[in-house]
Amino acid sequence: MTADIAPAQTPEHLRTAMVSTLLEQGWITSDAVRVAFAAVPRERFAPEASPEAAHAVNDVVVTKRNAAGRAMSSVSAPWLQAAMLERAALRPGAKALEIGSGGCNAALIAELVGPEGVVVSVDIDPFVTERAARFLAETGYGHVQVVLGDAEHVAHAHAPEGGFDAIMVTVGVWDVPWSDLLAPGGRLVVPLRFGTVTRCFTFVVDGDHLTALDATVCGFVPVQGAGAFQDQEAELADGAVRLTREAGPALDAAALDRALTGERTELWTGVMVGYGESFDSMHLYLASTDDRFGMIWADRERGGNDLVDLALRWSCPVLITSDSFAYLTLRDASGDARSKGERRLEFGAHGHGPAGPALAEDLRRHVLAWDAGWRTRADPAFLLYPADAMVPPPRQGKIFIKRHTKLALTWS
Numbered sequence: 001m002t003a004d005i006a007p008a009q010t011p012e013h014l015r016t017a018m019v020s021t022l023l024e025q026g027w028i029t030s031d032a033v034r035v036a037f038a039a040v041p042r043e044r045f046a047p048e049a050s051p052e053a054a055h056a057v058n059d060v061v062v063t064k065r066n067a068a069g070r071a072m073s074s075v076s077a078p079w080l081q082a083a084m085l086e087r088a089a090l091r092p093g094a095k096a097l098e099i100g101s102g103g104c105n106a107a108l109i110a111e112l113v114g115p116e117g118v119v120v121s122v123d124i125d126p127f128v129t130e131r132a133a134r135f136l137a138e139t140g141y142g143h144v145q146v147v148l149g150d151a152e153h154v155a156h157a158h159a160p161e162g163g164f165d166a167i168m169v170t171v172g173v174w175d176v177p178w179s180d181l182l183a184p185g186g187r188l189v190v191p192l193r194f195g196t197v198t199r200c201f202t203f204v205v206d207g208d209h210l211t212a213l214d215a216t217v218c219g220f221v222p223v224q225g226a227g228a229f230q231d232q233e234a235e236l237a238d239g240a241v242r243l244t245r246e247a248g249p250a251l252d253a254a255a256l257d258r259a260l261t262g263e264r265t266e267l268w269t270g271v272m273v274g275y276g277e278s279f280d281s282m283h284l285y286l287a288s289t290d291d292r293f294g295m296i297w298a299d300r301e302r303g304g305n306d307l308v309d310l311a312l313r314w315s316c317p318v319l320i321t322s323d324s325f326a327y328l329t330l331r332d333a334s335g336d337a338r339s340k341g342e343r344r345l346e347f348g349a350h351g352h353g354p355a356g357p358a359l360a361e362d363l364r365r366h367v368l369a370w371d372a373g374w375r376t377r378a379d380p381a382f383l384l385y386p387a388d389a390m391v392p393p394p395r396q397g398k399i400f401i402k403r404h405t406k407l408a409l410t411w412s
């Protein structure tokens with residue numbers, strides 16, 4: 001008797017299928033990016049993963065974790081690499097800087113800029129640069145310049161005369177010290193964090209500032225070195241639940257821990273969302289409206305899901321004070337519609353700690369305001385100024401002050 005085993009897919013088959021999916025899903029929109037993805041053998045840049053995992057359109061391959069188990073380096077998911085490469089608009093002969101290395105994305109850039117182009121790829125971690133340089137040489141992209149160092153400091157020394165036509169930042173950053181390295185008409189693609197929210201922006205030079213052409217929801221490993229985030233964090237219940245807020249008074253982790261296991265206030269809003277429907281603009285609304293806004297995370301493996309009912313598994317909105325918090329939750333409100341196969345959910349707020357009831361009420365009011373005025377609005381505009389620029393305060397929005405820049409978020 002012979003077992004019915006499907007024949008193993010070759011990396012070439014997997015690559016062809018991946019490219020088809022990226023085209024179907026609209027992540028690849030140009031012929032140049034399609035050709036680049038069809039050429040780069042991505043499994044050679046992630047030997048720790050199976051070829052199937054290396055070609056999974058929505059999955060990253062983590063290549064390094066820190067002592068706490070957090071991912072510090074990875075090969076980014078194909079959909080995100082494709083989206084960022086499309087936005088970088090790389091042409092043959094272009095000069096490109098990649099911040100955060102690994103090899104795979106640098107090889108894709110090298111395909112796009114061709115033999116006349118320049119690719120500089122910087123990483124802070126010698127484990128990453130050693131591998132990246134080796135994999136690039138083995139796959140025929142040995143001309144990519146792999147540089148070891150903190151991009152905050154070393155990128156300037158490698159800038160060509162006239163600047164880079166594209167800078168692709170492939171690590172989550174809180175600030176942008178590289179705007180002056182852009183050539184006229186150049187593009188900066190960057191996952192930038194503000195108020196604990198991250199969006200991947202495509203910035204173009206626009207007079208004395210940069211203007212974002214788009215802002216996509218994304219997740220990246222955090223930047224290390226001089227530009228590392230300074231967010232406040234509190235780990236509750238031995239790390240089962242984590243709270244993060246960008247600024248404000250210090251978080252009292254012991255008091256917040258007690259708050260978690262104490263009484264819970266539950267408020268409901270009557271505001272509905274379809275099952276699987278995104279509500280990303282709520283994060284932007286809260287980040288630009290309430291200084292207590294932050295994120296709450298639950299670690300399922302450590303029992304976090306038994307302690308909190310988060311509206312989102314990660315990046316769930318929360319209002320935090322030093323000893324209390326209130327987070328966004330959801331409950332099923334399908335009622336009769338469920339029999340027709342429709343599911344809808346109702347937003348609510350769960351409050352913990354002495355100020356829990358007041359915070360839950362504030363969060364409830366924010367959800368109502370977002371639903372009434374912001375939910376269907378166009379995304380806000382994002383402009384990035386040098387730190388010393390005089391930026392007029394937006395009528396509706398917020399200016400996020402950073403070390404090298406100011407990010408202005410303005411609702412139309």
Ligand SMILES: C[S@@+](CC[C@H](N)C(=O)[O-])C[C@H]1O[C@@H](n2cnc3c(N)ncnc32)[C@H](O)[C@@H]1O
Binds near residue numbers: 101128222
């Ligand atoms: C998501 S990985 C890069 C992915 C890669 N570009 C690819 O081919 O898919 C992010 C990288 O950023 C690096 N990194 C973090 N902080 C950095 C810094 N300050 N300067 C340069 N690299 C940094 C990390 O070591 C990590 O390897």
